[in-house]
Amino acid sequence: MSAKVIVVTNQKGGCGKTTLAINLSGALGRTHKVLLVDGDPQGSASRWVASADDNVPFPSAIMNLSHVTEKVGREIKKYLIDYEYIFVDCPPAIDNKFTSSALMIADLAIVPVIPSPTDLWSAVGIQQLISNVSEINDSLQARLLANMCQTNTSISKEALSLISEFDFPKFETDIYQRTAYRQAAAFGGTVFNLDNSKAKQEITSLINEITNLLQ
Numbered sequence: 001m002s003a004k005v006i007v008v009t010n011q012k013g014g015c016g017k018t019t020l021a022i023n024l025s026g027a028l029g030r031t032h033k034v035l036l037v038d039g040d041p042q043g044s045a046s047r048w049v050a051s052a053d054d055n056v057p058f059p060s061a062i063m064n065l066s067h068v069t070e071k072v073g074r075e076i077k078k079y080l081i082d083y084e085y086i087f088v089d090c091p092p093a094i095d096n097k098f099t100s101s102a103l104m105i106a107d108l109a110i111v112p113v114i115p116s117p118t119d120l121w122s123a124v125g126i127q128q129l130i131s132n133v134s135e136i137n138d139s140l141q142a143r144l145l146a147n148m149c150q151t152n153t154s155i156s157k158e159a160l161s162l163i164s165e166f167d168f169p170k171f172e173t174d175i176y177q178r179t180a181y182r183q184a185a186a187f188g189g190t191v192f193n194l195d196n197s198k199a200k201q202e203i204t205s206l207i208n209e210i211t212n213l214l215q
């Protein structure tokens with residue numbers, strides 16, 4: 001067994017990195033051996049997992065490696081044989097040492113973006129970092145992920161045209177703005193502990209895309 005490493009990153013805070021890293025690792029963790037690496041010094045993913053009830057423990061393992069900074073890739077390598085998937089929730093950092101180190105050993109980078117022009121402009125920095133790392137790590141794939149889409153409006157033409165200018169494509173699955181994602185945080189679980197079937201469908205469909213990409 002050698003784990004596939006999936007890094008969730010964007011230097012912008014608030015675009016949904018932690019929410020997506022938690023829901024993906026928690027959902028896959030129900031059927032696979034999954035580790036979630038918390039890379040945020042504020043430990044938001046760790047707190048999320050810690051708030052789970054003892055009767056409903058979070059399905060994947062969690063470890064905070066934020067203080068390992070530029071050595072995080074080397075540290076994660078130690079766990080490759082123990083897991084099938086390792087997700088990394090990156091800090092919202094201009095200090096890219098943690099993120100670039102994780103990307104060096106990653107199979108997939110997921111870049112969540114709120115599909116608005118300003119949010120897309122601010123993802124240019126992470127695109128540059130990913131393309132620099134890809135020159136060294138040639139197994140690295142990357143995808144944008146539209147998060148917090150509005151239910152009654154499709155992604156605007158301006159946003160779609162900005163998305164098409166990126167070096168890497170967008171996932172077909174879009175994640176909509178839903179209270180289930182906020183509620184899941186409150187009790188330390190994932191949308192699979194709630195009965196919002198649309199949120200569950202989105203995460204299931206995203207996991208299918210991810211596992212297909214990593215085959």
Ligand SMILES: Nc1ncnc2c1ncn2[C@@H]1O[C@H](COP(=O)(O)OP(=O)(O)O)[C@@H](O)[C@H]1O
Nearest residue numbers: 013014015016017018019148176177178181182
């Ligand atoms: N798809 C979504 N629907 C509703 N709320 C969301 C969604 N994704 C993220 N959020 C909320 O947005 C805020 C920022 O998300 P978070 O995952 O902490 O972002 P980041 O880790 O990138 O800073 C949180 O309050 C979270 O609950």
Ligand SMILES: [Mg+2]
Nearest residue numbers: 017018040044
């Ligand atoms: Mg976060």
